[in-house]
Amino acid sequence: MVDLTNPIFTDADKAREHLEAQRWPEGPYCPHCGNIDQARIRSMKGKAHRPGLYNCRECRKQFSVTVGTVFERTKVPLNKWLMATYLLSASKKGMSAHQLHRTLGVTYKTAWFMFHRIREAMRVDTANAEPMGGKSKVVEADETYQGKTKSTRKISVDGRVKYQNKGRGPANKRPVIALVERGGKARSFHVPYATRPVVEKIVAENIAKESRLHTDESHLYSKSGVPGLVAKHETVRHSADEYVRGDVYSNSVEGYFSIFKRGMKGVYQHCSEKHLHRYLAEFDFRFSNRTALGVNDTDRANEALKGITGKRLTYRRTSEALL
Ligand SMILES: [Zn+2]
Known part of the structure; x- marks a missing residue:
């Protein structure tokens, strides 16, 4: 069960810290130039900037944990994104955008786009993934x-x-x-x-x-x-x-x-037929990370959060940034 009282679902700062821990286990890296040298990345914390902002000393650009992800450029607070990701990851048969709209208190349209972005995060890039099966499998x-x-x-x-x-x-x-x-x-x-x-x-x-x-x-x-x-x-x-x-x-x-x-x-x-592949990605994801394989609800949701990177361009082709 998803513990919905967890602060990451109610507090935007706690949500951001959780996402940073999932996305950057080795510390932040610059999405603009790829710099991973922690000595060359500075947190802008307490400098009258919005929290979670970093400055790269290599390329002199700023970034946060959502840059280059399906959560980028959104007015929806990050804690609601995390809750939506957890709910969709944990629901056996999926969850309707209507139910998300009521649960999160966002508009139906926003809920619909949120779920499609999360499905994009769940999608396996089969062109670059390891093949299935193998010897004697x-x-x-x-x-x-x-x-x-x-x-x-x-x-x-x-x-x-x-x-x-x-x-x-x-x-x-x-x-x-x-x-x-x-x-x-x-x-x-x-x-x-x-x-x-x-x-x-x-x-x-x-x-x-x-x-x-x-x-x-x-x-x-x-x-x-x-x-x-x-x-x-x-x-x-x-x-x-x-x-x-x-x-x-x-x-x-x-x-x-x-x-x-x-x-x-x-x-x-x-x-609709043009979105069917997105729903399939969702069912594939839950099946591939199912409880019988030793993956619990929390691990599964965190796995979805790891997939938010590098997918932004794909979803933009079909959905406008309405959020
Ligand atoms: Zn940089």
Whole structure:
């Protein structure tokens, strides 16, 4: 449980000190020039400046702990940011912007933008992250379809457009591909179409070649699996009531999808398609830092705080600085 009486949630200075401790365990560094020499960084404390301001003697610029983060240039006090981060990190199925608006006493619009920025902090930069799996490790992959798309194109499995229709079933739903390392982390992807080339690209870019890949007998994989991309691709035949064969199964990724679907149905019913990847980042984050892996609510929230750096440009592309 999150202890909401903790001063970091009620006092902006205490919140800033907590964020500094999370972001700068070795002491402050200059976000402008990268200077880490503590002798060349001066706190402006008690010099008639706002608290938390530092001066870099290398580049002569000033900075605070929020410069270059998703919390930058905001009128919302830092203690409310921390509370929002803790609440979203600890809530099993997510939390609506409406509930945050009531809890924090900020406008609904502000609450909505805050949660999207926090999701950005939770997002794993897959292009620069370690691949999933590894030697003798298992990665499970599966696909699901969520919500409705505006598009009604019917796509054949090799990626060619077959025909247009008004669409029922997967044809007008949003495809999501998820990878779960057994006993480890999750990564999920909202893709325009779930096709063989799309899935193979995701496997190639995210899973270490030495891994074993477990899936059900999806049409997204050829009979020979994904040869060359992983050490071994094994499938279970759900259609033949086969769910487990030895240590071959896809229960972990199905467990991930069941949490995701409960959240999307119970909390985020009106998620628009263009934001779906942000909600996936949120579910990935909580799953990858779940209690079963020994991560408690406090550790999980602090992990989210570590992700606030280097994400500012990405969220700016889609959300204006309205706060
Ligand atoms: Zn500097």
